[in-house]
Amino acid sequence: MNSSDPTLMEQTGSTAAQELTVDDVVHLQTVEQSVAQEPTTSSQETESATTLAATPAPQAGPTPIPPRFPFRRVSGRYLSSGAGFQLELRVDVDGIRPLRRVSGDFFQVLGATTTYFGSFVVNSPTITVTAGAVIIEGLGSYTWQAGAPKIRVTIARRIIFQPPAPATVQFFTLANQPGASYLCQFVSAFFRTLQIETDSASDVVAPLFQQYNTGSLPSGGAGRTLSVVSAYAEAGIEMQPVAPGPSINVTEAGSNQAWSDSELEAAMAGHFSLFHNEPQWKVWEFAAEKHELGPGLLGIMFDYQDEWQRQGCAVFYEGLQGVTSDKLRLQLYTYVHELGHCFNLLHSWQKSLATPPQANRPSAFSWMNYPWLFPGGVNAFWSGFPFQFDDPELLHLRHAFRNDVIMGGNNFAIGAALEDPQTFNQPIQENTGLQLELSVSKKNKRFLFGEPVTVNVKLTATDANGKVGHTYLHPSAGLLQLGICDPAGNVKTYRPLIEHCVSGEQVQLEAGTPIETSVYCGFGKDGFYFDRTGFYQVRAIYTALDGSKVFSNILRLRVSHPVTEKDEDVASLFFGEQQGTLLYLLGSDAPHLQRGNDALTEVLENYPEHPLAEYVRLMHGVNDARNFKFLPAGERKIIVRKARHENSIKLLSSIVDNSEKGKTPIDPLTIRDNVLTTLLSVQRDYGDTAAAAKVEEKIKVRKPRVAKAAKAA
Amino acid sequence: MLKIKVGFRDGFKGDDAIITVDGKLASRVPTLVSNPAISFARDIELEIPKLPAEVGVQVPARHVSGSVKIDSGTAYLAVFLLDNELSLRPLPEALPVM
Numbered sequence: 083m084n085s086s087d088p089t090l091m092e093q094t095g096s097t098a099a100q101e102l103t104v105d106d107v108v109h110l111q112t113v114e115q116s117v118a119q120e121p122t123t124s125s126q127e128t129e130s131a132t133t134l135a136a137t138p139a140p141q142a143g144p145t146p147i148p149p150r151f152p153f154r155r156v157s158g159r160y161l162s163s164g165a166g167f168q169l170e171l172r173v174d175v176d177g178i179r180p181l182r183r184v185s186g187d188f189f190q191v192l193g194a195t196t197t198y199f200g201s202f203v204v205n206s207p208t209i210t211v212t213a214g215a216v217i218i219e220g221l222g223s224y225t226w227q228a229g230a231p232k233i234r235v236t237i238a239r240r241i242i243f244q245p246p247a248p249a250t251v252q253f254f255t256l257a258n259q260p261g262a263s264y265l266c267q268f269v270s271a272f273f274r275t276l277q278i279e280t281d282s283a284s285d286v287v288a289p290l291f292q293q294y295n296t297g298s299l300p301s302g303g304a305g306r307t308l309s310v311v312s313a314y315a316e317a318g319i320e321m322q323p324v325a326p327g328p329s330i331n332v333t334e335a336g337s338n339q340a341w342s343d344s345e346l347e348a349a350m351a352g353h354f355s356l357f358h359n360e361p362q363w364k365v366w367e368f369a370a371e372k373h374e375l376g377p378g379l380l381g382i383m384f385d386y387q388d389e390w391q392r393q394g395c396a397v398f399y400e401g402l403q404g405v406t407s408d409k410l411r412l413q414l415y416t417y418v419h420e421l422g423h424c425f426n427l428l429h430s431w432q433k434s435l436a437t438p439p440q441a442n443r444p445s446a447f448s449w450m451n452y453p454w455l456f457p458g459g460v461n462a463f464w465s466g467f468p469f470q471f472d473d474p475e476l477l478h479l480r481h482a483f484r485n486d487v488i489m490g491g492n493n494f495a496i497g498a499a500l501e502d503p504q505t506f507n508q509p510i511q512e513n514t515g516l517q518l519e520l521s522v523s524k525k526n527k528r529f530l531f532g533e534p535v536t537v538n539v540k541l542t543a544t545d546a547n548g549k550v551g552h553t554y555l556h557p558s559a560g561l562l563q564l565g566i567c568d569p570a571g572n573v574k575t576y577r578p579l580i581e582h583c584v585s586g587e588q589v590q591l592e593a594g595t596p597i598e599t600s601v602y603c604g605f606g607k608d609g610f611y612f613d614r615t616g617f618y619q620v621r622a623i624y625t626a627l628d629g630s631k632v633f634s635n636i637l638r639l640r641v642s643h644p645v646t647e648k649d650e651d652v653a654s655l656f657f658g659e660q661q662g663t664l665l666y667l668l669g670s671d672a673p674h675l676q677r678g679n680d681a682l683t684e685v686l687e688n689y690p691e692h693p694l695a696e697y698v699r700l701m702h703g704v705n706d707a708r709n710f711k712f713l714p715a716g717e718r719k720i721i722v723r724k725a726r727h728e729n730s731i732k733l734l735s736s737i738v739d740n741s742e743k744g745k746t747p748i749d750p751l752t753i754r755d756n757v758l759t760t761l762l763s764v765q766r767d768y769g770d771t772a773a774a775a776k777v778e779e780k781i782k783v784r785k786p787r788v789a790k791a792a793k794a795a
Numbered sequence: 796m797l798k799i800k801v802g803f804r805d806g807f808k809g810d811d812a813i814i815t816v817d818g819k820l821a822s823r824v825p826t827l828v829s830n831p832a833i834s835f836a837r838d839i840e841l842e843i844p845k846l847p848a849e850v851g852v853q854v855p856a857r858h859v860s861g862s863v864k865i866d867s868g869t870a871y872l873a874v875f876l877l878d879n880e881l882s883l884r885p886l887p888e889a890l891p892v893m
Contacts, residue, residue: 239890375835375892378838378889378890378891378892379833379891379892379893380891380892380893381893382832382833382892382893383832383834386831386832388828418893419893420893428831429834431805431875431877432805432806432831432834434877434878434879435805435806435877442877452834452890452891452893454886454890454891455884455890460883492841494831494832495831563850576875580879580880581877581880607878645848684856
């Protein structure tokens with residue numbers, strides 16, 4: 083609600099408070115499946131069942147239609163009872179920001195002892211709604227080798243005046259033989275519940291933070307009053323405050339009255355009434371005056387050195403104190419941010435430091451970012467920030483395996499994020515005025531085994547007046563993400579070998595004048611992304627500088643089996659870390675890549691007619707055009723290998739000829755942006771102006787607006 | 796003479812760094828260790844004889860280096876070492892830590 087007019091909504095953008103029914107979610111699932119043009123029996127059944135649920139049955143005669151009461155939400159936490167194993171189940175299919183997941187933790191009960199056994203999550207369940215029940219089915223990922231990994235959860239539908247129904251959980255083997263079943267009673271609408279104790283130091287004289295109205299200053303979400311507790315409640319996490327202890331004497335911080343991390347740990351052990359060195363849903367937040375690092379340190383999760391980490395954090399009023407709106411906003415942000423670290427969340431731009439590493443998200447509008455590091459600047463951050471975690475963080479908070487998230491569980495940054503198959507879900511709302519398309523210039527979208535996979539990314543303004551946006555369409559700039567789903571269903575975010583900081587420059591994108599670029603995504607920080615045969619799905623997400631996201635179509639492509647022994651041999655010469663690096667860099671003379679160069683040169687020498695030899699010509703052709711500088715091992719003098727103009731021209735011209743005959747596997751955008759552009763430059767350097775003029779003509783014919791390469795800050 | 800702060804932030808694991816100003820050695824910074832919970836290793840003060848200036852940072856053991864032009868609008872230079880790449884961010888004021 084608007085802070086000055088209760089009849090107005092604050093603004094659109096990310097709808098922190100938008101609540102979805104399970105029927106809405108099932109509808110979205112159906113839309114997604116129809117967008118993917120692969121309707122399945124279950125989606126059709128789902129649709130008819132949804133219609134059945136939503137439409138009253140025809141009545142005989144003029145009987146008045148009875149009032150229809152809304153159904154209860156089914157999302158939340160459920161718990162089984164009894165000896166043996168207990169299951170704590172989390173169902174996340176409706177309500178606020180539903181993630182369409184089911185996850186759970188098993189506990190083993192032996193006599194009076196209950197121990198944690200393991201966790202699971204179902205990332206892509208099928209949700210079916212009938213008049214009587216919500217049924218969620220899918221294959222889970224487990225912390226152990228589960229014998230019956232398929233799961234079906236059935237929850238009866240109840241109207242809001244009835245008590246919530248229990249969840250029946252049935253496990254199945256991969257051959258669909260029934261395994262164990264559990265009856266789980268509804269416990270809470272929250273996915274996790276923890277206790278929080280907030281203590282303060284004796285020298286803090288400023289009023290301690292209580293709440294902030296997010297409508298007080300421009301923001302990217304609905305205006306609302308948030309406290310630490312309600313900010314986490316919006317994420318589905320219940321924080322139950324316990325009574326604070328007496329204020330802690332600042333003398334415990336030593337004679338300098340500034341806290342060090344070890345003094346903070348000692349204070350936690352001595353004053354946190356719920357403290358135990360074990361994994362537990364309990365956390366301590368300490369409001370202190372100053373840290374020994376000075377007023378620039380606003381807060382810290384100080385518990386990162388012993389065996390039971392992430393149990394406490396602190397905020398420092400030396401840099402936070404004040405009652406103005408911007409100070410209250412910063413206080414809320416710091417409190418929630420530091421607690422986010424206690425849940426094992428890393429900063430948005432350093433997700434790659436996690437184990438396993440994740441893609442960095444410097445442009446995330448999240449509690450875990452730094453407003454001062456936001457690519458569009460600090461004001462752009464606050465204007466677009468909806469006071470919430472981003473989706474991958476929400477996924478971690480709600481559904482991460484227990485030890486990856488619970489305080490006192492895994493060490494900080496270990497298991498700090500789940501992979502995010504959400505990339506392949508349709509957004510709930512998209513009004514960006516932009517359209518993003520992914521394509522490949524391949525017959526039947528088929529790549530040969532070992533072939534460098536390049537996709538074309540095209541951004542078009544659909545708004546008739548055009549649209550302001552950035553033009554960084556390569557993942558190396560961090561403003562476009564590529565998700566790749568392999569034939570086994572594993573989803574990875576493509577991580578380019580080299581990332582660049584960009585200045586966040588914006589341009590006017592004219593309607594009907596797309597910008598496009600080709601992106602080589604075959605090799606990156608995780609190695610080869612298309613190293614097995616079969617069908618792949620690729621999707622791109624463009625993050626505008628206001629934080630809104632534009633989702634591309636889902637591109638389906640195939641990597642075919644090698645047909646001949648020759649295909650097999652060539653593919654094996656392409657697969658190798660050094661070869662991947664060379665293809666990414668379009669060649670290099672670096673001595674440590676010599677083995678890769680030898681393997682690829684062998685393709686050119688022994689299999690010159692093979693289609694994949696064209697990629698080696700491209701790589702050598704571009705590299706030979708450069709004056710290559712390198713420092714040999716043990717030397718102090720940089721060696722410059724002069725450009726090999728003639729060889730470069732020969733190789734690149736051969737690709738152009740083949741392309742004009744339709745005989746090259748290299749896509750037209752790469753021909754334009756890499757082959758022709760390099761050829762033009764090398765011919766000019768070589769002094770062949772007539773040939774250069776002809777190449778220039780060829781470029782002009784093929785020249786639409788080109789996306790910007792990432793430029794270093 | 797301008798004084799700025801150079802803040803070594805993420806990714807340092809006991810590394811030594813060298814800072815140059817307009818190609819001349821300005822400072823050697825030993826044993827940087829980052830704390831990922833606050834994205835911070837150490838701040839140091841750097842004197843800049845005249846503006847604009849090219850500030851360079853090298854981490855020899857990691858074979859990475861970078862440089863950036865700074866002007867009178869720069870009060871803080873944040874240095875990140877993520878995925879074995881050095882990134883330099885000139886900022887108008889000190890980057891808070893949290």
